[in-house]
Amino acid sequence: MAIVNWEIYIAHGDKPCAICEPLDHQVYRQGEGPQPQMHPHCQCERLPYATEYTFDDAQRERISNAYGIDPSFVPPSVFITKG
Numbered sequence: 583m584a585i586v587n588w589e590i591y592i593a594h595g596d597k598p599c600a601i602c603e604p605l606d607h608q609v610y611r612q613g614e615g616p617q618p619q620m621h622p623h624c625q626c627e628r629l630p631y632a633t634e635y636t637f638d639d640a641q642r643e644r645i646s647n648a649y650g651i652d653p654s655f656v657p658p659s660v661f662i663t664k665g
């Protein structure tokens with residue numbers, strides 16, 4: 583099973599700068615995309631947003647057997663948001 587963590591970009595302050603404002607609430611794979619601090623005095627941050635679990639074929643078959651459903655009904659991955 584592959585696990586990928588996703589993060590959400592949070593632009594802080596009443597008036598986020600022009601660099602960070604368009605990034606506000608964008609979601610990126612951990613380690614990819616823009617990272618704060620993008621500029622001097624940047625107060626933005628990236629917070630944990632979700633965990634994505636990707637199943638291989640053997641795991642999908644085990645899940646389908648455990649629940650008595652057709653393997654085609656088992657999604658290739660699930661996306662679980664935090665909080």
Ligand SMILES: [Zn+2]
Nearest residue numbers: 602624625626
């Ligand atoms: Zn910023």
